[in-house]
Amino acid sequence: MAFSPALTRLIDALRVLPGVGSKSAQRMAFHLLQREREGGRYLAQAVEQAMASVQHCKACRMFTDSELCDICSNERRDATLVCVVESPADVMAIEQNTDFTGRYFVLLGRLSPIDGVGPSELGLDILRSRLADGSVEEVILATGATVEGEATAQxxxxxxxxxxxxxxRIAHGVPIGGELEYVDSGTLSQAFSGRRPF
Amino acid sequence: MAFSPALTRLIDALRVLPGVGSKSAQRMAFHLLQREREGGRYLAQAVEQAMASVQHCKACRMFTDSELCDICSNERRDATLVCVVESPADVMAIEQNTDFTGRYFVLLGRLSPIDGVGPSELGLDILRSRLADGSVEEVILATGATVEGEATAQxxxxxxxxxxxxxxRIAHGVPIGGELEYVDSGTLSQAFSGRRPF
Structure with missing residues (x-):
């Protein structure tokens, strides 16, 4: 005996979501069917619409519904500054927490030859052509402080x-509010080698 | 600055799934957009179809695409035995791991007056009418071994x-393969009070 075809298909389809295995998929399916039919219909529409309409910004690869994202099409953003980040989530984090007013370039990944991610997968030809027209004065490297992030920054x-x-390159060191005692060794040694006149 | 409308809506919609907060929803949305467009479309269709076609079996409340579920419409299943469980997942667990050949009744919950779950929310009027026609000879209580599960069984x-x-009532005691030393106290005392002639 198995679940009905529509339910089996629903459980199977939910497994495309990252971090969702068969048990979680089953729990999600039951939840939608028992308590969230309306939310489920809204989810179906939202997923379908997003898959159809969300694309990458032609200039910075950020997710957008149009050719250019809100930032690249905003004339008041400083086009001479380009901050290079790994993911759209990084753009959001910077927008919400800093007063950066330049533009971005979203790699959508990091260099990782083992996983087949090279310069072309990161859209670096697009960045190259932005650099080639001479309008960019400063590239701010904001890739992650990991081995791959450093290689990508390089x-x-x-x-x-x-x-x-x-x-x-954005600064790396002891986080604000962090106690030296609890900071990991890599961060602490980075904080020392990167010390600045006070 | 915010994400594009379609992306914002997608992230918001994913939060109807149980256990998914805003960070996970964002990660799921990015994953679908970057790597699983096809899977996303399949998900949208599967959710929509399930919301429209999956209903509860008229006899046992199991999820089904028809009036009666596969088990209730199977004449070879013993209608004199009715196993009462809390959820559709319990039915699957029993079907996969036992040789039970009777039928089921799925409560879709357990009695919990605090949460407003009373007998009518558990569909007990349907069970009552199945009992009233006199065909049921044995009710097997397979609700959970929790306080609410016990109250519901009662x-x-x-x-x-x-x-x-x-x-x-299904037996409760030391799990097969379990070491006495590691069994919790409630289970162990249950195993003693429920001991049987050997």
């Missing part, structure tokens, strides 16, 4: 250097 | 008694 820096753009 | 037992049906 690669993007080389690219920027070829086009005579200035290059900076 | 209530269903009273109902069965009123209709002169036999009543049994």
């Amino acid at each position: 690669y993007v820096a080389d690219l920027a250097r070829q086009h005579d753009a200035g290059i900076s | 209530y269903v037992a009273d109902l069965a008694r009123q209709h002169d049906a036999g009543i049994s």
